[in-house]
Amino acid sequence: MINANKKLKVSYFSIKREAINLQKQGSTALESVEQQADEKKLMWILMVGILAPLFDTTITNVAIDTLVRDFNTSVSTIQWVMTAYLLALAMVIPFSGWAVERFGGKPMWLFSLGMFLLGSVLCSLAWNVDSLIFFRTIQGIGGGLLMPIMQTLAVRASGGRNMGKKMATVALPALLGPILGPVVGGLIINHLSWRWIFFVNIPLCIVAIIMAWKGLPNEQRRTRTLRLDLLGLMLLSPAIVLIIYGLGEVSLSHGFGHAAVLVPVIAGLTLLAGFVVYAVRKGNEALLDVRLFRVRSFTVSAALLFLSGLTSYGAMLLLPLYFQQVRGESVLLSGLLLVPQGVGMLLTRSLAGKLTDQIGSRPVVLAGTLLTMLGTWPLTQLSGDTSYYYLSAALIVRGAGLGAVFLPVMASAYIGLSSKQIPHASSTTRIMQQIGGAFGVSVIAIILQNELNSVMSHDPAIVAVAFDHTFIWSIAFSTLALIPAALLPRIKR
Incomplete structure (x- = not known):
């Protein structure tokens, strides 16, 4: 009788332990499913947000001849509509990492989309080529921040797991841009005003902002007092801008040996080398x-x-x-x-x-x-x-x-x-x-x-x-x- 009671007691505790293990496994599985659902939701929000800047570049490129005619100016002047955007985009990239750490991913994503939306609205209302070039700079600031912020949010959400699959998802807009951009741009130029190459960004940005506002998680900022490395920014951002500007002058100057190419590229490389030396000494506090x-x-x-x-x-x-x-x-x-x-x-x-x-x-x-x-x-x-x-x-x-x-x-x-x-x-x-x-x-x-x-x-x-x-x-x-x-x-x- 005693042995039977012992067996029953052992059996009871075994069943209870097994039930607890099953409950833990079920809870873990549920958390895993919920986490995967949250990751998919995040990826879709990021994909929609990055559509506008990726389409904008290819759409705008096909409008050069139309802009030359409508503004009654030269190709070299209109080229600055593209150059100003690219230089502004390059200038803010180094700033993006610090901004995410300081203000959080969601606020910076919304800010970047807002800047791109503002730039698109202003570009669509431009009254001359000078105003269009200036407004493209505003647009470039938003566009330059969006891509690195998207990569940071996607990688952090994945926790380093299944990175290939995650990159395949968030890169979908980058693949669609070169496919659909020239086609959409050609259709707009053939049938509508050039202003529509910027109008099309507005609904995309509005939808992306609403989705991000409602769907992106609110992060707890761990680095509220993180200071911006101003010296690093003053070295790195101009370095990138000068290098890209100089390389952009190569085709116009018909070679790398022209002063219009060499001066900005050499100046940019010098600043870049200075930043590297400075950043090595600065350590993890560098930009x-x-x-x-x-x-x-x-x-x-x-x-x-x-x-x-x-x-x-x-x-x-x-x-x-x-x-x-x-x-x-x-x-x-x-x-x-x-x-x-x-x-x-x-x-x-x-x-x-x-x-x-x-x-x-x-x-x-x-x-x-x-x-x-x-x-x-x-x-x-x-x-x-x-x-x-x-x-x-x-x-x-x-x-x-x-x-x-x-x-x-x-x-x-x-x-x-x-x-x-x-x-x-x-x-x-x-x-x-x-x-x-x-x-x-x-x-x-x-x-x-x-x-x-x-x-x-x-x-x-x-x-x-x-x-x-x-x-x-x-x-x-x-x-x-x-x-x-x-x-x-x-x-x-």
Whole structure:
């Protein structure tokens, strides 16, 4: 009887312990489901918020000729409508990391959207080219803050888990921009006033602000007294602006040796070197933590983001020029002909994110780079009457490769970083992309100009050869990217 009671008691406690364990597991599973739901909600809010600035750049680019005619001015003057936006965007990127830490992600996201909305409204009401250039600066301040803040909020929400999948989600607008932007811009320019290229931003921004106001979590700011590193800001922001401005003058000055290029670039590099020396001494109180470059995965990712300017941005300059200069197509049709590359990027987006989480970024980026080179090779065989079906197939392959490169690289940049380092990483990676893009466009533009000068002909078949040779250089730059790609991290089994 005693033994039976003992057995019953043991059985009772075993069942109770099991019930408690099951309750804990159920509670953990419920928390996990709720956390995943909150992360998805956050990603959608961020995606909607970033749509307007990503579409704005590509839409505005196709309106240059229309703005020249309507304002009765020169192309070089109208170019400042784009340049002012890019310089303002670059200027505020270093400020974004400190701002998120000091004021919190949600307030800064709302502030950035508000600035972009204000700039869009003012641009749509511009009465002359000077006012439009000034209002584009206001718009650029908002646009420059949005991207690094979005990356910081997305990475912090994920807690470093499934980074490939998270980057695949938040990067969707970045892939849609190049696809739909030129098409939307062409439709607006053909059928509506130029003011509508800014009007379209207004409803997007309003919806994004409402969603963020209601849906973004209120953070507890842990660094209310964090001081802005003014000296670091005075060194770094002008450095980035001068470098990007100088590189933007390359195509206008027909080379890197012109004073209009050398003076700002050298001045910018000098300020940048001064900031690095200063930041090393300042430590974690510096505007940007340069000690991030001690982390191999971050350094390699930053190098690849810079090189993407040569492999991606440069080629994006070549394709519309080929369609318009060699084939004589309109701006709208040129935009439509670029859609297959965007479709290719969409095709590999989810797979690249999933594989990055499963096998690491190294094999995915290496495969993506080789696929990009494969898709670019047909572009080195262009003629004056190359089949558009053939070009579309090549662009789908090229886009698939680009989609498999960008997402894993961005995910790798955050591996091994603390929560406090994430805003610094977001700002730094964005800076590398901006400078790399400006450098890539400048290099490709000069190579193309030299090739065009060498053929000295207006025959489309001969001019196409200049584009062929320039695309060969693009493949060579992709080959260069294989070196840092081989140094990316892989999943340890």
